[in-house]
Amino acid sequence: MSGTQKGGRPGELAWSEEGVPFAPDYDDVYYSRSGIEQGDHVFVQGSDLPARLGRGEAITILETGLGLGVNLLAAVRALLAAGRGSLRHVSIELHPLSPAAMAEVHGRLGRWDEVTAAFLEAYPELLEEGTAALRHQGHVIPLELVIGDGVAALRQLDLRADAVFLDGFAPACNPALWSAEVFAELARLARPGASLATYTAAGAVRTGLNRVGFDMRRCEGFGLKRHRLAGRRLADG
Ligand SMILES: C[S@@+](CC[C@H](N)C(=O)[O-])C[C@H]1O[C@@H](n2cnc3c(N)ncnc32)[C@H](O)[C@@H]1O
Secondary structure (H helix, E strand, O other), X not given: XXXXXXXXXXXXXEEOOOOOEEEOOOOEEOOOOOOOOHHHHHHHHHHOHHHHHHOOOEEEEXXXXXXXXXXXXXXXXXXXXXXXXXXXXXXXXXXXXXXXXXXXXXXXXXXXOHHHHHHHHHHHHHHHHOEEEEEXXXXXXXXXXEEOOHHHXXXXXXXXXXXXXXXXXXXXXXXXXXXXXXXXXXXXXXXXEEEEEEOOOOHHHHHHHHHOOEEEEXXXXXXXOOEEEEEEEOOOO
């Protein structure tokens, strides 16, 4: 299955033995082999979104790698569960899947719900226009997508993110999304106090983020991973 669109190569998708979507070009999975629940555990809970939304906060998420939209959907489900607050989702992506490929993969994930349908309805416009809205149960969630390569894509953005989801493929096979320049752009785009969550506990990522003004700590990881990183943008970083 492959996508189309501008940017780099189209998104190529295969399936791992565990039934997890896999990118042959990067030799890595789109989410943890331990399960799709990584999106909720690492990114939504790891950013304390349920409590923040429950307090009525308006949260702008900045994500490196829209991928399949799994983390986005987990965040939207958290918003519905909170019944308060609001979300805006901004992401970059070098290899976007075509709408047909995106629909096909979600059809196989076994998680289809009305939120998935609302995302798939918005996705073609998001690809074409760079902006769209995910509409569900009276919520209007603005979506923005910059199709491009890591730091160059981030440099096109001007926003104050409240939550950063750092979700490239593993640093060893996807260094362009974990470079010092990318970290500096994230520091520019994150408001003081913004959360940053990622599934990796790589020492170079922790050091690199701390160097540009985040305060990162190691936390219990999801599934087979012992650790992950979570932290905040410091005010004077
Ligand atoms: C682990 S997947 C992201 C999964 C996604 N966050 C989700 O919730 O489904 C990593 C994503 O980063 C994208 N990517 C890889 N290299 C990139 C680059 N240099 N610039 C932007 N995106 C890149 C990949 O195409 C892939 O979709």
